[in-house]
Amino acid sequence: MLTKNELAKYIDHTLLKPTATFADIELLCLEAKEYGFYAVCVNSCYVKHAASILKDSDVKVGSTVGFPLGAMLTASKAFEAAEAVKAGAAEIDMVMNVGLLKSGDFYGVQEDIAEVVKAAKSINPQAKVKVILETGYLDENEKVSACQLAKAAQADFVKTSTGFGAGGATVDDVKLMKKIVGNAMEVKASGGIRDAKTALAMIEAGATRIGTSSGITIIQDYEQQIS
Template identity: 45%
Template structure:
């Protein structure tokens, strides 16, 4: 079991993908967010596709990774558009891509089509850079438990590295129940990312204890500062 007392600073910091994804956030906000990411030495920033080049330049020479989102937040783009967007972000410097599943198609029972679409995006990007990491966003607020399990299995079969709960823009985000279900529905080598409404240290610890290995949050600094205060660092 993970606890606040058992975590090191680095272990906690490297759980975070610092999110800079709100529609109103500006290029200045990207600068502020990347400076925050460097200061706290988090795992990555997750920026809008149009901001990947800027974030890559700002984080050059650091060990903070650049991530982005594809077909965000609804997953409704056709496969060709998802491929084009993903390839452009890789060209601009993204190394982690959070791809939104086609939610409506999954709920229509088009499981094979959803799997093939994700595989097509992954294969196209890996032809350019085999090191790119893929996290598939489900948007669990819209899915049944059976659909979450289906989404886990098709993501693994398509070659994804992570399964992810949500975009943060639906009616609800990460829940402990969903994290536990996703962890139980993928092999050990597949990681689970929690996202949506993550604002406190205790919440992060609970999510980790239910199987999350990464957390997407725009409250990164507040959570890590809370950790430092409670640990007397």
Template identity: 50%
Template sequence: MDISKYIDYTLLDPTSTERNIIDLCHEAKRNSFYAVCVNSSYVALAKQLLEKTDVKICSVIGFPLGSMATASKVYEAKQAISDGADEIDMVINLGFLKSKNYVSVLKDITDVKLAMGDKPLKVILEVSELNKNEIIKACEISLDANVDYIKTSSGFSKSGATLTVVKIIKKTVKDFIKICASGGINDVETATKYVDIGVSRVATSSEFKIKQSV
């Protein structure tokens, strides 16, 4: 298995510099990763660095809390796409979900999805903040919103993906939505375990170790 084709190589630290983004993109090219994932302010730089390569550019929006107004998420998504983003990762509104305000959760996701045209949308659930029933409900709403991926974590909460949580998500969405495992996955062995149970993408950071030729 060529695990590199599953990797979203991620750098979302608020103190990340332009030099850090340049290094990230270089590593992504060198290892033939599927995508880089950056904050929206760095999309244009990543686009310039990755021009004429197969590496996709993913931008996070509503990050990392997900609690900003839907209109703000829509604007940020449109701007990121205009700057060159190929994909968008948005954080679900956890407060709406826990309030059982499912109509607002659905509208939040759907408005962003509609603003994106044919670009893929990943919805970040932040599984460490949700119980099993809330995870299932968020998956059901994501199905209704016709999103492309469910992503387990922003990487900024207590913990990230677990095999158990991914199996719950997979059982709920079946093959209608793909899954991106994120949070605490720092080596090929762990990433492969997630791919083996049906994950389509693995988000990881500069700590990720892969044996590839330079």
């Protein structure tokens, strides 16, 4: 059984609402430090602010790229990724171009991911890149293809959802994604994870990271279960 602190290290404490303010981001960062979360995940405009607050802590800063649609130019995504890493992001959560995948343009999808990976790691070779598949829009074959393309593009993670699209993380999707990427990549479950039971089910299915805006609720819920 995981300890409370071990569970906290799976969590990316997330705030991606368009109405988020500097004060909201500061609170997010202070909460992440208090609870010992692995990282915060913020929109790229707030990376510098978050990094300044967290500079003397173990909490990493994650930044979204191409969020939430993933449908902009590849050059724009790559630029955003590089600038976010320069500003202090240790991790990049990029949205895959779902429309290209559904068009059958697998080369375009892989190139889009590869350019973001290249841009992020050119600034910091240790930077991690997560590819958000937005699984709620994909059938099983598309999910498999998306994982294979992310792996071929040398990303570090595949991730289920933005939390802004159709559906969210499911245990079956996490199992499928882990089966396809094996030990070459990690899996992040995100979207609709709001309690300890769901978080633990995702970890059991193969997720090594949980993206959620309900991290504090999850930890408090878990404390009650194990007390």
